[in-house]
Each structure stands twice: as C-alpha cells, then as structure tokens.
Amino acid sequence: MTSFCLDFIIFVYFCDKPCVSVCSSGVFADSDAVKSVSVMEGDSVSLESGVTELQAHDLIMWTFGRPEARIAQINKQAGILSTYDGPDGRFRDRLKLDHQTGSLSITNTRTTDSGLYQVIDGMTLTTHRFNVTVYARLPCPVISRDCSSSSSSSCSLLCSVLNVGHMTLSWYKGNSLLSSISVSDLSISLSLPLEVEYQDKNSYSCVLNNPISNQTQHLDITQLCHTCLGTAALILEFITPLCGNLDSDWSIVAFKCFLIFAVIHNVK
Secondary structure (H helix, E strand, O other), X not given: XXXXXXXXXXXXXXXXXXOOOOOOEEEEEXXXXXXXXXXXXXXXXXXXXXXXXXXXXXXXXXEEOOOOEEEEEEEOOXXXXXXXXXXXXXXXXXXXXXXXXXXXXXXXXXXXXXXXXEEEEOOOOEEEEEEEEEEOOOOOOEEXXXXXXXXXXXXXXEEEEEEEOOEEEEEEEOOEEEEEEEEOOOOEEEEEEEEEEOOOOOOEEEEEEEOOEEEEEEOOHHHHHHHHOOHHHHHHHHHHHHHOOOOOOHHHHHHHHHHHHHHHHHOO
C-alpha cells in the first residue's frame, strides 16, 4: 500500500488545463495482483477499468510501460475523454475509450504493444494492472528430407521455421510427443530432426505452437522419403513394374524397358 497526495494525481494526470488542486492524504489501493492477457497480433483486446458506470466526478487514467506513460484519461467533470499516441507514437489511432465504463480497447494489436498497462481510478484511489502479451501470427512449419543423413533403410527429416519467438516446435507420432524445442524472447530460426523407416505406416506431424495458437504440418513419408532413394532403388521400385515381371520372357521385358527409357529420354 502506497500513500499519494491527491494534488499530484489530479493536477498532473487529470488536467489538460490549470485546475484547482486540493491536497489530501490518501491510500492508493494498489493490488499486487496482475492480470495476464494474451492476444494474437492484429486482433483487438479490451481492458476493463473495474468501473461499472462512470459517475459525474469520476477520474480515470490509463498508463503503459515502465516508467508509466499516459495513454488515455477521462475527467467527467471537465468533459475530458482523451487518448494519446504513447511512446514513439505506437498507439496512434488504435486506442478507444468506453465513455460509460472507462474501459480501454486496443485495435490492430502489434507485438510492441506487449507490456504493463495500469488503470487508475482517481475517485476510489484504486488501480488495476494488466500484463498484455501480443503473439505474432504463426508460420506453417516446413518439413524437408536430409538425404545426406539418410540410410538405405531410414529417412532423415527436418522440420523448420524461420524468425520466430515465444514458440515451441515439436514432432508428434500420432498424439504422442516425440521431441520439442522452444525459443523464448529472440526472433530466431528453429529446426528439429526426425528419422523414420521407409516402410513406417505411423502418422507423424510437426507442430509449431505458442500459448494461444498452433500450426501443424503432417508428414507424408511415401511422398517425401522416396526422394532420398538412390537411382537403383528408384528403378527397381518404379520402372520394373512398368517393364513387366522379371520372371517373364526376357526379350519382352527388355523391349518394354527400351521403349520406356526412349520415351523418357525424349520428353522435354
């Protein structure tokens, strides 16, 4: 609990023009609780003032960051209802005040809007705090094969995302977590390896997620891992069925294969 002089609150924060200052000792009912609020970049978020309906003499002020920067205020008696651009003009044209409750809305949110917001009720001497986190929209993870690490029996894969922060990248086998890697603050690139058998029939997926959303890329082993097979294996797997059964008459098989390779060679 911290004591404040009302003269300071009223004169400095709630007046856009000279006003009568009355100094009295008061206790700012400063709750230690901070409400966490998460929002996706580009969406809107509304922060409640804690007031059901503003009265004729109510004074409301919103601040952002440390040190506090005033971003909105209401002085019912003086007829003031104003929003401000904030540090570096980051809130320009994106703040809205509810004239009935004093609640604050932020539209078209950006990651730079993340931080501490406070609303001060100058009449009841109470404050509410909000720790807002704006998460960037998630890219879809990309799965690629790593032929240099693949063997004759297994396929090496890599799931990757670029320029991400506050996110986790994971491999799943069905609904079971196989591995994961996380990044907290920095915007960096993430990669996570996986090795599977060519004949594996299980379902695999790579998932990128943050606390409020996720993006999933499903693995098609048949399509992706065949690109790592050697030339001989490709011929055995794809060309042989076209040529015919190797146990049949060799002259017929050879003739079919000759025709197939001739067609392939002449395709531009």
